[in-house]
Amino acid sequence: MSANFPPLARRLDGLQSSAIRDLLKLTSRADLISLAGGLPDAELMPRDRIAVAADAALSDRSRLQYTESPGWGPLREVLAARESGRLGRGVPVEEIFVTHGSQQALSLLSEVLLDPGALVVVEDPAYVGALQVFRAAGARITAVPLDADGMRLDALRELLAAGERPAVVHTVSNFHNPGGVTLSPERRRELANLAEQYGFWIIEGDPYGELWFDRPAPAPVAAYSPNVIRLSSASKILAPSLRVGWMIAPAQVCRAVELLKQGADLCGSALTQQITADLLADTDWLAAHVDSVRQVYGDRARALVDAVRARFGDRVISTDAAGGMFVWVDFADGTDTQALLPQALDAGVAYVPGNAFAVSTDYTRSMRLCFTTSDAATLGEAVDRLSEAHAAVARV
Amino acid sequence: MSANFPPLARRLDGLQSSAIRDLLKLTSRADLISLAGGLPDAELMPRDRIAVAADAALSDRSRLQYTESPGWGPLREVLAARESGRLGRGVPVEEIFVTHGSQQALSLLSEVLLDPGALVVVEDPAYVGALQVFRAAGARITAVPLDADGMRLDALRELLAAGERPAVVHTVSNFHNPGGVTLSPERRRELANLAEQYGFWIIEGDPYGELWFDRPAPAPVAAYSPNVIRLSSASKILAPSLRVGWMIAPAQVCRAVELLKQGADLCGSALTQQITADLLADTDWLAAHVDSVRQVYGDRARALVDAVRARFGDRVISTDAAGGMFVWVDFADGTDTQALLPQALDAGVAYVPGNAFAVSTDYTRSMRLCFTTSDAATLGEAVDRLSEAHAAVARV
Numbered sequence: 135m136s137a138n139f140p141p142l143a144r145r146l147d148g149l150q151s152s153a154i155r156d157l158l159k160l161t162s163r164a165d166l167i168s169l170a171g172g173l174p175d176a177e178l179m180p181r182d183r184i185a186v187a188a189d190a191a192l193s194d195r196s197r198l199q200y201t202e203s204p205g206w207g208p209l210r211e212v213l214a215a216r217e218s219g220r221l222g223r224g225v226p227v228e229e230i231f232v233t234h235g236s237q238q239a240l241s242l243l244s245e246v247l248l249d250p251g252a253l254v255v256v257e258d259p260a261y262v263g264a265l266q267v268f269r270a271a272g273a274r275i276t277a278v279p280l281d282a283d284g285m286r287l288d289a290l291r292e293l294l295a296a297g298e299r300p301a302v303v304h305t306v307s308n309f310h311n312p313g314g315v316t317l318s319p320e321r322r323r324e325l326a327n328l329a330e331q332y333g334f335w336i337i338e339g340d341p342y343g344e345l346w347f348d349r350p351a352p353a354p355v356a357a358y359s360p361n362v363i364r365l366s367s368a369s370k371i372l373a374p375s376l377r378v379g380w381m382i383a384p385a386q387v388c389r390a391v392e393l394l395k396q397g398a399d400l401c402g403s404a405l406t407q408q409i410t411a412d413l414l415a416d417t418d419w420l421a422a423h424v425d426s427v428r429q430v431y432g433d434r435a436r437a438l439v440d441a442v443r444a445r446f447g448d449r450v451i452s453t454d455a456a457g458g459m460f461v462w463v464d465f466a467d468g469t470d471t472q473a474l475l476p477q478a479l480d481a482g483v484a485y486v487p488g489n490a491f492a493v494s495t496d497y498t499r500s501m502r503l504c505f506t507t508s509d510a511a512t513l514g515e516a517v518d519r520l521s522e523a524h525a526a527v528a529r530v
Numbered sequence: 531m532s533a534n535f536p537p538l539a540r541r542l543d544g545l546q547s548s549a550i551r552d553l554l555k556l557t558s559r560a561d562l563i564s565l566a567g568g569l570p571d572a573e574l575m576p577r578d579r580i581a582v583a584a585d586a587a588l589s590d591r592s593r594l595q596y597t598e599s600p601g602w603g604p605l606r607e608v609l610a611a612r613e614s615g616r617l618g619r620g621v622p623v624e625e626i627f628v629t630h631g632s633q634q635a636l637s638l639l640s641e642v643l644l645d646p647g648a649l650v651v652v653e654d655p656a657y658v659g660a661l662q663v664f665r666a667a668g669a670r671i672t673a674v675p676l677d678a679d680g681m682r683l684d685a686l687r688e689l690l691a692a693g694e695r696p697a698v699v700h701t702v703s704n705f706h707n708p709g710g711v712t713l714s715p716e717r718r719r720e721l722a723n724l725a726e727q728y729g730f731w732i733i734e735g736d737p738y739g740e741l742w743f744d745r746p747a748p749a750p751v752a753a754y755s756p757n758v759i760r761l762s763s764a765s766k767i768l769a770p771s772l773r774v775g776w777m778i779a780p781a782q783v784c785r786a787v788e789l790l791k792q793g794a795d796l797c798g799s800a801l802t803q804q805i806t807a808d809l810l811a812d813t814d815w816l817a818a819h820v821d822s823v824r825q826v827y828g829d830r831a832r833a834l835v836d837a838v839r840a841r842f843g844d845r846v847i848s849t850d851a852a853g854g855m856f857v858w859v860d861f862a863d864g865t866d867t868q869a870l871l872p873q874a875l876d877a878g879v880a881y882v883p884g885n886a887f888a889v890s891t892d893y894t895r896s897m898r899l900c901f902t903t904s905d906a907a908t909l910g911e912a913v914d915r916l917s918e919a920h921a922a923v924a925r926v
Contacts, residue, residue: 143642149786185585199570199575246539263796301536361536387538399634
């Protein structure tokens with residue numbers, strides 16, 4: 135800060151831009167194939183259907199006005215009906231709260247649920263958007279590793295047995311970002327039981343649940359306990375620029391979030407919320423649209439995983455391509471993915487090194503690959519380049 | 531909270547919904563004329579022009595994607611050009627940050643500028659959206675009264691002379707909400723000088739500056755010092771549901787706000803930001819549109835003030851109808867506006883009692899009237915009803 139300006143708040147001292155965002159700035163080179171991003175494919179977004187919905191929305195001038203802080207009523211009703219089906223109970227609109235993307239729900243919840251110093255349990259590797267928010271809230275953060283069935287509940291039980299009492303346990307239940315895995319039905323039930331037994335909240339982030347490739351995702355953790363606050367979003371199935379996410383939570387939590395939303399930004403956009411409601415309520419169209427996204431992402435995911443396994447064989451362990459947007463790769467041969475990155479960029483391919491997502495586990499030998507925005511041939515070429523870079527590093 | 535649920539954060543204990551929001555819930559009766567609201571008139575919002583811009587935006591799929599946290603580049607460029615004209619210097623895009631309405635700018639700035647316990651000086655009566663945010667940030671709040679020329683700088687100088695050292699002074703410089711007054715050019719210069727002399731930030735909220743009725747608003751406070759962070763918005767001149775506000779601030783402040791915006795909600799909507807950029811860049815159309823809004827609001831404002839003065843004579847002192855959306859009325863005859871309200875509601879008219887905006891001054895005998903959403907005849911009828919209620923209370 136220039137000496138001429140008044141000071142900024144001290145809490146900013148430790149705050150840094152995420153390593154991933156900084157990396158993404160390096161990967162906009164035209165000749166680079168980036169598997170580092172985390173964006174859905176804009177080519178698959180339903181532009182024409184959104185244009186029709188925008189036109190319909192703009193025929194009513196009230197869609198230009200401020201809307202209610204918890205969200206535009208008819209959107210909350212559509213969401214309540216969808217979630218009633220998912221959760222197997224009638225979800226009242228009072229338990230639906232619309233946010234500016236589900237990141238805003240995380241941010242407001244961190245203020246609603248966490249006193250400074252409260253313990254938050256996250257997964258390792260972690261969704262960094264959640265990590266950033268919990269750290270900013272002054273929480274104490276402990277991580278529980280993932281395995282092929284999602285969060286390792288044996289590790290969580292150990293923490294609880296040692297006397298730790300989390301205020302919140304955060305999980306990305308389906309097709310984890312970055313870990314690629316899905317929490318098994320047995321663990322969902324057990325996690326919900328632990329939440330009730332020990333009196334903690336579960337935040338279940340579920341942006342990817344509808345993007346399954348072979349079989350639908352299991353019933354949400356929220357189907358097993360009212361202690362679960364479930365988050366999802368239109369960003370991955372419709373379009374991120376709608377900035378529409380939502381939270382399903384006990385009415386008391388929704389009321390507390392409403393008070394904070396008023397100060398944070400008053401309300402969302404009645405325009406993009408009506409567009410979203412229109413598309414979500416058009417169930418035949420939506421089913422066909424989401425099916426086509428699943429088809430394309432599924433093909434890409436399989437192409438990527440097949441190429442990785444073909445090229446690297448037993449030198450790597452890769453997650454299956456079961457859904458979502460990401461594959462997680464562990465190098466069994468000890469390759470340091472941070473050291474590999476400059477060679478990979480030289481060879482024309484980018485990824486995110488595992489340690490960018492690490493909380494307390496060492497992910498030096500891991501990487502996250504995103505398969506959403508490249509076709510199968512390009513993904514094959516990306517893995518060829520990665521293999522070339524890997525060989526060059528191995529030769530050194 | 532039900533005993534079965536885990537606890538919520540203790541910081542929520544003192545948090546309450548604003549009295550004004552609660553009042554507004556009472557004023558949706560169809561037979562009631564409400565001067566209590568604070569909304570622009572949806573009938574004047576440029577629906578057709580927005581529909582054209584939405585169509586154009588949706589022809590580019592990248593408008594469906596996530597955008598940069600500081601805002602969509604071309605919108606920042608349009609804003610930089612506009613603000614360069616207003617501030618009389620070349621404003622670089624690094625000093626422009628787009629927010630989800632200017633309320634979000636206030637909220638993020640409270641985290642960027644304020645350590646817990648820091649002193650914030652606000653105006654009395656205060657813009658309650660700012661007050662709510664500064665209180666939530668744990669600031670110590672002191673108020674300086676308004677007079678016909680805006681914030682009373684003699685009172686601010688007294689505070690400074692007594693050794694008070696604010697981190698932030700907040701002002702609504704043009705057509706104050708709720709006070710109706712405009713900070714004089716002489717005071718703008720002096721306030722800017724004090725900011726540099728004593729090393730504090732000024733937050734200049736300016737949502738209404740373009741809504742002048744007889745003559746343009748004076749040059750912004752930000753024209754006098756780089757210590758000023760200037761906020762404005764598309765909500766009052768275009769449409770609130772775009773949820774587009776903006777901040778003009780030193781690049782260091784913008785960078786700090788960017789770090790917090792990433793955690794708060796990642797980014798705004800590329801769709802509504804392109805719509806906004808399109809409309810703001812269409813300067814001939816915009817000038818004609820804003821002129822027509824000024825014309826309508828100006829006519830309504832004059833009708834309201836004339837009716838108040840005709841009905842109440844020297845029993846009231848009303849601000850002039852110079853711009854913005856509000857008129858502030860002080861009862862010289864000692865009428866308690868909180869006590870009057872039930873009678874007024876019975877007579878079919880609503881307003882906001884002055885004490886809803888009070889920080890440390892007594893505004894028992896004041897009220898805020900909003901003239902934007904009723905035509906001249908309806909405003910006259912509203913004042914008739916108010917006079918009827920006033921007579922009934924005076925008879926008791």
